[in-house]
Amino acid sequence: MDNEIIKNKLTGKGLKVTPQRMFVLEAIYALDNHPTAENIIDYTRNVYPHIAIGTVYKVLNKLVENDLIKKVKTENDVMRYDANPERHHHLYDKESEAIQDYYDEELDALLKKYFKRKNITGFTIEEIVVQINGKFN
Amino acid sequence: MDNEIIKNKLTGKGLKVTPQRMFVLEAIYALDNHPTAENIIDYTRNVYPHIAIGTVYKVLNKLVENDLIKKVKTENDVMRYDANPERHHHLYDKESEAIQDYYDEELDALLKKYFKRKNITGFTIEEIVVQINGKFN
DNA sequence: TCTTAAAGGAGAATTATTCTCTAAAAGCAG
DNA sequence: CTGCTTTTAGAGAATAATTCTCCTTTAAGA
Numbered sequence: 201m202d203n204e205i206i207k208n209k210l211t212g213k214g215l216k217v218t219p220q221r222m223f224v225l226e227a228i229y230a231l232d233n234h235p236t237a238e239n240i241i242d243y244t245r246n247v248y249p250h251i252a253i254g255t256v257y258k259v260l261n262k263l264v265e266n267d268l269i270k271k272v273k274t275e276n277d278v279m280r281y282d283a284n285p286e287r288h289h290h291l292y293d294k295e296s297e298a299i300q301d302y303y304d305e306e307l308d309a310l311l312k313k314y315f316k317r318k319n320i321t322g323f324t325i326e327e328i329v330v331q332i333n334g335k336f337n
Numbered sequence: 338m339d340n341e342i343i344k345n346k347l348t349g350k351g352l353k354v355t356p357q358r359m360f361v362l363e364a365i366y367a368l369d370n371h372p373t374a375e376n377i378i379d380y381t382r383n384v385y386p387h388i389a390i391g392t393v394y395k396v397l398n399k400l401v402e403n404d405l406i407k408k409v410k411t412e413n414d415v416m417r418y419d420a421n422p423e424r425h426h427h428l429y430d431k432e433s434e435a436i437q438d439y440y441d442e443e444l445d446a447l448l449k450k451y452f453k454r455k456n457i458t459g460f461t462i463e464e465i466v467v468q469i470n471g472k473f474n
Numbered sequence: 475t476c477t478t479a480a481a482g483g484a485g486a487a488t489t490a491t492t493c494t495c496t497a498a499a500a501g502c503a504g
Numbered sequence: 505c506t507g508c509t510t511t512t513a514g515a516g517a518a519t520a521a522t523t524c525t526c527c528t529t530t531a532a533g534a
Contacts, residue, residue, distance in 0.1 A: 252514045257491060264446050277414050286481055323428050326471040334463040353531055389483045394522060
């Protein structure tokens with residue numbers, strides 16, 4: 201992805217632009233499928249060898265806070281990061297640990313309609329996330 | 338829950354019956370809403386003060402392996418345990434961290450039918466879990 | 475009762491993530 | 505462009521949930 205675009209994503213959120221932030225954000229886009237912090241650190245160090253681990257975590261948290269990326273939790277206890285901050289579902293393969301984003305407006309509409317009709321008492325729904333577990337083949 | 342019933346759950350899975358396993362399983366049933374390992378340790382120590390932390394974790398993992406309970410992952414990185422090993426969905430309140438099981442056969446049927454029609458290529462669905470985020474009130 | 479494999483105890487080890495404290499640098503005003 | 509202020513980065517220690525190790529104890533079938 202172009203540097204200017206990445207820069208604009210940061211400035212667009214009122215975040216200071218630093219090389220570290222640029223490289224981390226670029227890494228997440230380049231490592232297409234939901235990298236771990238470790239993946240991001242390794243990738244980033246190819247182009248910026250001295251970046252500190254703590255810095256990467258700080259940058260990642262800042263990006264999540266500002267909705268530039270998302271945090272994804274998997275079965276084992278390692279966070280994964282999702283380049284896409286939009287609402288979406290996940291296809292998840294427990295064996296290979298592969299994650300793929302899954303968008304589907306029709307599904308969202310269906311669920312919304314369904315829960316509107318059901319009207320769960322004592323609970324106000326804010327968001328519905330569907331995790332589709334299975335196997336990639 | 339009656340001791341005999343708990344004992345039968347263990348023997349039914351071919352697991353050895355030990356006081357530690359009995360007390361841990363009882364704790365999960367008593368602490369009704371998705372306790373953490375720490376909750377379980379505290380509760381268990383009221384009746385069995387010397388149980389080791391490592392033992393509780395070992396018992397919990399054994400129970401999960403044998404489908405007597407389920408592991409649930411939340412936003413922060415603490416595991417929660419679910420007394421109910423059946424397939425079900427969750428209502429989750431991020432603020433209070435409260436979790437409530439949500440069963441709905443109609444929803445399951447709806448989703449099954451929907452994904453059968455959609456037929457995602459390159460992926461074989463095994464299970465669909467819906468996480469309903471929002472607020473209890 | 476004896477035997478053996480499985481389970482428990484205690485505490486060290488692991489490991490992802492956060493924290494702390496100081497030095498550096500981004501971004502704005504002049 | 506220069507200096508000022510606040511945010512950010514670096515380095516490594518700290519944290520905390522969970523697992524591991526090693527040895528002892530116990531469950532349960534013969």
